[in-house]
Amino acid sequence: MARLVLGDDHAVFVDALVTVLPQRGIEVLATADTIEGTVGVVRDNAPDVCLVERFFVDGDSLDFLHEIMAAGGPHMRVVLLTADREPAAVRRAMRAGAAGYVNKMCGLTALVEAVRKVCSGQPVTRLPALAQRRICGEDRGRGAPLEELTPREHECLRLLATGAHTANMARSLGISTATVRSHVQGLLTKLGVHSRLEAVTLAIRHSLLDSGDAAERQR
Incomplete structure (x- = not known):
């Protein structure tokens, strides 16, 4: 079972994932609603995956990816989970070391699949169709x-x-x-x-x- 910490400041969304993910074989070890808190629960729980929203009241998690990854160690994977669909943000996240980037509009099945794939060492991007085509190189x-x-x-x-x-x-x-x-x-x-x-x-x-x-x- 994949072991995950979740950083997101949308309480209803977090509560839903905490309920549903264990039913899909993903253990939620801890949650946080700030970037600072996310770094803390990563450090305290040593998860396989940190699933983190991009935008928090205390900043953009893309600016803190190195700190999050350092807290989790070399074997932890970071997946950005966000409503942002811009391919430029995907490139920035992957350059910074993220293993995955999933848009919230893609749904629970895509999210679960993304977590499983990054745990097996596969990179994942899941965006709405137009943005996905752009990140895969159809913009010339x-x-x-x-x-x-x-x-x-x-x-x-x-x-x-x-x-x-x-x-x-x-x-x-x-x-x-x-x-x-x-x-x-x-x-x-x-x-x-x-x-x-x-x-x-x-x-x-x-x-x-x-x-x-x-x-x-x-x-």
Whole structure:
């Protein structure tokens, strides 16, 4: 069972999650309604995941991600849970080290799936459809193509950014799971990283996801 602390200042929302998440196999260890309080419950409980709202009365949690992550240690994952749907905020969060970014409009099932995926080392972004397409690189012109990656590796990288696992990637691309693993291993090697989470974080930091359309046009 995933062990989670929740930082959010919307009391009704927090009460609902505290009731429902254990029914989905996620233990809620503690809650907090400020950024300072979130840092404290993370430090006191050593959770697997810190699920944290972006905006509090005492600030923007994006400005305190390093402090939250330091309190939780190297194995804790941070997932931003927010009503903010701007792709720029997603990029900023991932650059700062967040493992996931989930919009509240995406619903409980998406949230539970995101928590489970980040616990297994997979990065997750869950936004409303238009914003999700933008963060996955359908807005053209912001990033230069990364020519070292093949077109298929670009496709795999963009799917990784949505939190897709191997089987879903295989179905989306119409290829076998073994071929997906081969492409993923290839892009990890070329990017010089050791995990899917590191690959997506690096890609967002350097706007590599935006180059997928250029790679697609070269096919």
